[in-house]
Amino acid sequence: MPAQAPEQAAAPAHPFQRPIPVSGDYGRDGVVALHGVADPARLLLLRERAVAMFDLFDSLTESQLAALDSGDYRFHGALPYRRIDAGFDILNALHPGLVPLVTALLGSEKAALRNCIVRRMQPQRTETRASFHQDLQFLWPHDLPMATVWIPLDPLDGSRPGLQVLPRRLSALAGPSRTQRQKDDPAFTDYAEGGPGEAFDLPIALDEEAVAALAPGVELWEPHLACGDVLVFDGLTVHRSALRPDMAHARISVELRLSVPPPGLDPAAGEAKA
DSSP: OOOOOOSOOOOOOOOOOSSOOEESOHHHHSEEEETTOBOHHHHHHHHHHHHHHHHHHHTSOHHHHHHTTOTTHHHHOEEEGGGTOTTOGGGGGBOTTHHHHHHHHTTOSOOEEOSOEEEEEOTTOGGGOOOBBOGGGGSSSTTSOEEEEEEESSOBSSSSOEEEEOOOOOSSOSSOOHHHHHHHOTTOOSOOOOSTTOOOOOTTOBOHHHHHHHSTTOOOBOOOBOBTBEEEEETTOOEEEEOOTTOOSOEEEEEEEEEOOOTTOOHHHHSEEO
C-alpha cells in the first residue's frame, strides 16, 4: 500500500509571477481559472507515473480490482491520488500562493486535503463520463466550505475530454448527498450498470432539467486550458464531464479537494496537510 503522506511538503522557489492571475469571479460564479500556476515539467513527470498506474489497473480483472479495494475503477477510471504520488509532491509543482489563495476563498485559516483523485478519461470509454453533480455530495459534513483544485495533466484544446461547468455560485446541495442516499437505502451503490455506451452513472446525479432550473439563462462553460493552468471551483458548483465522439485523445487530470477541516479531524490524517 502507498506510504502515508507527510504532514507538509516544503515548496521550492518558483519562477511564477505574482500575483496569481485570476480569470473569473469566484464569489458570483463559484469557479475561476488560474493560468500558469503549475510547473508543466513537474506535471509531465506526474503524468508519466499516472499512465503507468492506469495501464496496470486496466490489466487487472474484476476480482483483482476488488482485492485492491478498487472495484469501482472500471466505472469511472479514477484512482486515489496517493496511488501515483504518496508524498503529494504535486504541492511542490504549484505556485506557492495557490493553496493560501484557495484557503482564503474558503474563509478559513486552515484547509485539509480530502478525497483527492487522479482520473484518466478516454473518448472511446463513454461509460466513464460523469453527469452533472456537486463534489460536496460526496463529502461529509456537507455544510463545510470546500473547493476543488482541478489540474489537467494534458492541454484541453477541444481534442480531449474536459469539463462543463455551470458558472453560478450556489448556497446548498441541489440533489441528494451520498450519505443521505445510503441512510435511505442500505442497498444503495454509487454506480449503476448501463447498456452499451451508456454511462455507469451516479445515482445522485442531477439531470439536465434540474440544472437548467438552478440558473436560468446561464450557459455552461467549457474552459480550454494549457498544461500549467488550473480550475478552482466551489464544492457546490455543478459540473460534468465534457466528452464528445469527435475527441481523439485521452485526458488525465488531478482533483485536489480542500475543505475546512471537520471538527476533530487531523488535517494530515486522510490525505496531506495543505
